[in-house]
Amino acid sequence: MSRTDHAGPFIGRSMPRIHDPRLLVGHGRFVDDIDDSGALHAVVLRSPVPHGHIVAVDCAAALACGRALLVLGPDDLELLTDELPTAWRIPGQRARTVAVAARTVRYVGQPVGLVVASSRAEAEGLAELVRIDIEPLPAVLGLDAALAEGAPLLYPEDGTNVVGEIHFGDAPQELERVMASAAHVVERELTIQRVCHSPMEPRGLLAEWIPATRRLTVWSSTQSPHVVRQELATALRLRVDQVRVVAPDIGGSFGGKVTTYADEVMVCLAAVSLGRRVKWIEDRTENLTASYQGRGQRARARLALDGSGRFLALSAHITGDLGAFPIQAGTGPFQVTGLALEGPYRFERAGATVTAVHTNTVPTGAYRGYGMQEAAWIRERLIEEAARETGRDPLELRLLNLIQAEELPYTTRTGLGYDSGDYPAALRRAAALAEERARPSGDSVRRGVAVTPSVEITGFAPSALLEMFQIDWSGWESVRVRVSQDGTVTVFAGVIAIGQGIETTLAQIVADRLGVPIDWVAVELGDTDTAPYSDLTSQASRSLTLAGAALMQAADRMRERMFELAAYHLKAPREEVVLEGAEFRWPAGRTSLAWQEVTSRGWKGWGRSEPGRIRLEETADFDPPAITFSYSAHGAAVSVDLETGEIAVEDYWTVNDSGVLVNPLIAEGQIIGGVAQGLGIALTEEVVHDPVTGHSLTTGFTEYILPASADVPPVTVEHRSTPSAVIPGGFKGLGEGGVIPGPATVANAVAAAVPDIAECLTATPLSPARVWDALSATEAGRA
């Protein structure tokens, strides 16, 4: 171990990430990179129809040729697996589990079985020989079809395609009363399309069953190893201690890899049945057509204002397309849209009804922004339209109604308790940046800018809150710090690395608090054998916020123990010992002892103060006392080509407050990455199904269009910092804030560029076809 010039303080420093070098030289270790010698390969059999009863899965031909090692169909799966649990339900919801064995299929691509052979190519060939005999049933595609009178039912026993319903905030009658007496009411129907997470690395796993130990080890591209472990144990009828899940490097997730999928259970079952290693790597078409998706909702929403422009009431009826069945998070994102509808504004009354609906399409669930992007879309489009209809300046209207700094802490009508910050200051700053960036329109190209504020739920969530709502998750995080004999420091945390740089930021925190060089620190994540338990891990803008808070506590306790040990060996009063350059010194006694000498003696038990506390390890559990809220204001400058309907985002800027930033460089990267995903929702991304066959038409990256470099302009990120009052360290999350206000900001900038079409900007993506349709109905388009 060498001395290093990496001297603290580390918290607050923009430093490159410590694990980048191995990724840069090609030593990443993603699931498909793990040595798979001897592994068998699986191919998933999927439903070719959107709705139907499986009459038979005929494997005879595939088995007869002698090259298939295993073929699993619904019969085997029913015999050998149990259902997967769900966590977040809606009142009225009957299904509480996800079946691994499908007797009735409810979307094209639903896994129905598995073929295992010695190579992937072989398994693919054999899968073609399996005959899936299905008696088709009429299908419903889209919300209108599902809610139509006499619609075919996904679950006839329910008597409806409605999954359930919940209301947040002020009662509907009260909202009606205020609306009726308001000076002005804006009403719109606003839609957000279905999108795919599209991580560059699809899902995949390598499962190994060792008959001698009766233990299953699964290397899985997952965001939630502990949850997958519990779910696999349940589904495969194993004890939890028989299952180990390891998340190696993860090539992006964004909410798409947070739960166990039925096909993943099948792969593990194959490994257990065969006593062999079995591998399955999802292909891109499967990822885009059969992995769970995000968004997919429509809202009828109204905003009421008084004569002076004050917001009297906001009300929405949100209808969410849940797809074929509720998955783990289920209706959670739709519910959050209702909960977070108000954003950073004061409304005298506000409320939302959320209705979730089944359709014969892929189930939807968590996607970065989790209901909050949808809420911002509804709210900010309505506000922009209100400004236009009442002849007010949109910025002035927003500033008039924003919650002021001195009003914080503030409780919204739906019960969210905003903690700290200055929302108007962020918006004013974004507006000032907008002024510098406004550019003139041309003859056929119109330009416009818009700025939009938002708040972000981060550090989700106090376990007591989850208990209150009976959401089956825990909200706490745990961290273990070990100082080894040689003085090196290892952090074990339950959160995991998905590209967000958490290894570096946790290393920064512990190096800072302990006062050691950062290259003495290792961060161990993702292995259920060694990682502290975590349900939600790195979701919900919580990994640094909550694991960071736990680490502050564990590290501070460890620091204190190190000082006590050093004082003992230096024979010095504790308060006179100082730590400098990894050396403990007692200036008055002119004695000193290296950090490593103290750790080495500590592990021998020399100098211990308590017989029951010897190992140099400290564990801290942290359950947040409250949600902590980040906030931001985003600005976009767009151009609209009147001839083609094409929109270009020419400039983008954000003013963001996520409390104390451990590494501003990483924080900026998180925000910009989110912005790019917001631009994808705003302009190009959309899952499209054939309304007759139910097949997805967006099966590859040429149909499902992700933003490319040319689609993302330079993004300016300015930070403000109001430390969180509820999180030790003052951290707030920022994993999702980048995506939340983007689509609304872009649409509002388009509205500013071409006010004639503002009223039509009610659905994303704002594709050239959609914009061109709107333009051709107006003066601007005909000119």
Added chain:
Amino acid sequence: MTRAVSLVVNGRPYTAETEDRTPLCDVLRHRLRLTGTHVGCEQGVCGACTVLVDGEPVRSCLMLAVQADGCRIETVEGLATEGALAPMQQALMAEHGLQCGFCTPGVLMSLAYAERARLTAEETVSEVLAGHLCRCTGYVGIRRAIERHWKTEEAAG
């Protein structure tokens, strides 16, 4: 039908038995165990699998291994020398041009090509980076890294 293909990968000769239909990326990743080259789509769109074949950027998911028989292949594993990151790798690190790192090896190979082809920084962004999908970074950090690296190279003459 299998046959032997001979490749020189990052300066080292290899021979591998492969089937006619096996793409180059599979041979590199699973036979030679050079897993730095990633596969993101197998459809020729994402660019994660980009390697250089006789100096030209190629999507190794679209090229069959047999087509590369006798060729000189360069992959991400060949960029760093004696354990030191190449300047372009350093620039990506300094500008936070990678997050999950899955797309990074393909991006790096395209950039290596652009540098040798003496493209300008602007051309590199508009013609070369344009062929890569990155879901994490929003490309801003990658573009900054390109500008930084090209500027340093210019200064060095």
